[in-house]
Amino acid sequence: MAASNTYAFLTDALPRAVKKFGGITSDDLRQAALDTDLSDGSTMLGFGIKFQPPGQPMSGQNERAYPVVVQYSGDQSHLVWPKEQQQREPVFKLPASSPYALK
Secondary structure, three states: OHHHHHHHHHHHHHHHHHHHHOOOOHHHHHHHHHOOEEOOOOOOOOOOEEEOOOOOOOOOOEOOOOOOEEEEEOOEEEEEEOHHHOOOOOOOOOOOOOOOOOO
8 A cells, every 4th residue: 555655656646746836845745635536447457546625524535535355366466356447357266275275
């Protein structure tokens, strides 16, 4: 999650802070973050970014954040949930003795 958030900050909010708001002060960065509008599916973790504006009950919270499940197999990672962004069906590898193992 840290890599995804850092990448969004470095490629979206930070350049906007410098170009649109004139620098990298805390106020410039805050304004740039509040202007961030990334659609669902545009971050490494699958969700988008749009912060609730000041004065809202959830001010400063990302209204487009939700959990995703990434499954690693060998050296590959695949988003397996939510279904709308699923890259493949999840693989459930359980011991044969488990009642939940695929037979």
